[in-house]
Each structure stands twice: as C-alpha cells, then as structure tokens.
Amino acid sequence: MAAVSVREHPGPRPHLRLRLRPQGVLLILCGSALLRIALFSELYLRYVKEGLRPYLVVSGGVLIALGLLGLLARTHDEDEDEDEGYEEEGGDGESDDEAADPDRPDAHAHAHDHAHTRNPRIAWLLTAPALALLLFPPPALGSYSAEREEARVSAQGAGTFPELPAGDPLDLTLGAFASRAEWDTGASLKGRTVRLTGFVTRDDDGAWSVARLRVTCCAADAQALKVEIRGEDAPAADTWVTVTGTWHPTGKPGTDAARPVLDAVSVKRTKAPSDPYEKR
Known part of the structure; x- marks a missing residue:
C-alpha cells in the first residue's frame, strides 16, 4: 500500500499586517x-x-x-x-x-x-x-449663492422697532438693516449713518449689493441677505467691503416697494472674516 505523505497545518499564526487598502x-x-x-x-x-x-x-x-x-x-x-x-498530497485536495x-x-x-x-x-x-x-478645502458660499435667493428677514409684519443705539456711524448687521428698512413703520434708520460689512454681488442691470449669508445649522440651509448700494462704483464680485452710508427709503414699510437700499458715502475693501456667515 502506497504511503501517503501529509504536511501538517501549523495552525493559525495571529499577527497584524500593515497593508494599504x-x-x-x-x-x-x-x-x-x-x-x-x-x-x-x-x-x-x-x-x-x-x-x-x-x-x-x-x-x-x-x-x-x-x-x-x-x-x-x-x-x-x-x-x-x-x-x-497546506494541502494534502494524494488526498482529495489539489x-x-x-x-x-x-x-x-x-x-x-x-x-x-x-x-x-x-x-x-x-x-x-x-x-x-x-x-x-x-x-484644498472648498471656499465659503459667496455671490453665486446670494444671487439665487431672496433675502429673508426675521421680522414678521410691519411695526415699530426699538430705538437704535446712539453714535454714528453705527455698525449694523445686514439682517438688522434689512428688517428695519422693510418693516419699521417708525423709520428708526432715518437720519442715521450706518456701516455694513459683506461681500459684493452684481446684478445684470448694473446694480450691485453688499451681501452676507445667514445659516441656521450649516451652509446647506444658508439664507441670503442683500442690501442694494447706490452712489459708489461696484468692486469686483465676491470682494469683501465695508460700506458707510445712509438709508434710502423706497416705499411704505410692509409693502413690496420697501427694499433695503443704502446711499453710500464710502466703500472700503476689507479682509474676509474668519466666520463669513451672519448670526441670527
């Protein structure tokens, strides 16, 4: 009877291998x-x-x-x-x-x-x-996003707003300025010099605005806030600027004619902030 040679399986040899996957x-x-x-x-x-x-x-x-x-x-x-x-020679395996x-x-x-x-x-x-x-981390949302969404304001309906703090020029967020320009029946912006900071967006008709995006959770739910600027030439789109000027009334608060517009007296370029979005 022919002898069958069998190679014994040495058993598992547990160890870690570093292999790129x-x-x-x-x-x-x-x-x-x-x-x-x-x-x-x-x-x-x-x-x-x-x-x-x-x-x-x-x-x-x-x-x-x-x-x-x-x-x-x-x-x-x-x-x-x-x-x-480790297969058997002469057995059932190959x-x-x-x-x-x-x-x-x-x-x-x-x-x-x-x-x-x-x-x-x-x-x-x-x-x-x-x-x-x-x-190469993606940049923050800019004028492309702002141009495709209408500004949404936190105020609900026309009414009287609280008085603004004393001192000119007064730094305001775009949301605060837009709310008062569109809904404040008390015209609290009248006669005040304000300062707004945001990035530049340009319209097809030649008008331009300073804009900023407001987020609730992340960039996916960003809402655009825009204030039209008059009286000064427009910088390049997406340029961050600080605009100083006075409120330009456009219509009765609470109607479609009331829009946030600023008559600019100065436009200065500025560095984009580390947090480009506006807080609620």
Missing part, C-alpha cells in the same frame, strides 16, 4: 480633512456653525481610528490564501503539480479572480476627492 486610506484622508478644518484652523466656519466644532473633531478622530484598523486588520481572504499552502499546471482549464480564471480580489486598483481613484478635500 483604499478603504482605510479613504477613511484616514477624510478624518484628517475634518481635523484640519476643525481642530487646527477655523475653516469649519465656512460650512457649519461654531457650536458644531466638537462634533467635527470627534468625527475626524473616529474616521482616522477606523482607517488605521482597516489597514492593520487581516482579511478573511488573506487567511484563505495562506491556508492554500496537489502542488495540479495547482501549478497552467494547462488546467480553470487555472486562468482562478488567477484572474485573485488578481481582482487582491488588487482593486481602480478603488484608489476614490481617494482623489478625499485628498483634494484635505489639501
């Missing part, structure tokens, strides 16, 4: 981008409100941790590939000669399947957007 790299890049904008800078203010910063930091840390676990963990496919080297035979009809298909399982090279293309997000 697109899934793990993608998670690490996304997590690093979140930490860059939220932990190491104030870029997150372009996209969300200040109070959401801790959640962004925690999310970035979790994504990086999951990505590292994905790079270190051994996959089920790797374990099966290692076990293929012999070494059979496995190495290139003329076997299924040999090419077997190698092709393993090539696709172990080398998903096209999946690395998914890391390109994440790498771009890490290196």
